[in-house]
Amino acid sequence: MTWEEFAPRLDWWQDRQESERAWKVDGPSSIQRRRWPRHRACNLDLKNPMRWRRGSPPALEIVEAITAREREIIAIMDDIRAELAEVGL
Numbered sequence: 001m002t003w004e005e006f007a008p009r010l011d012w013w014q015d016r017q018e019s020e021r022a023w024k025v026d027g028p029s030s031i032q033r034r035r036w037p038r039h040r041a042c043n044l045d046l047k048n049p050m051r052w053r054r055g056s057p058p059a060l061e062i063v064e065a066i067t068a069r070e071r072e073i074i075a076i077m078d079d080i081r082a083e084l085a086e087v088g089l
Contacts, residue, residue: 023048030042030044
């Protein structure tokens, strides 16, 4: 994740609001007691309650986004390789 991608999330964190990607959960209901009174487990695999509203992007759109990101990574790696070659590494 690049800094440019992360910055909006950091801004949101300072003034958190519920949205389709952020929701409140009931803490006590996610804690489950086991056999022993002191043994507890927390279910952190809580599904997004907003998912049914937004749907999923088409598979081709996901593939194209991944491919575009991979091309960006390859270009960066080519730049790094060129700089290393310049300094003899």
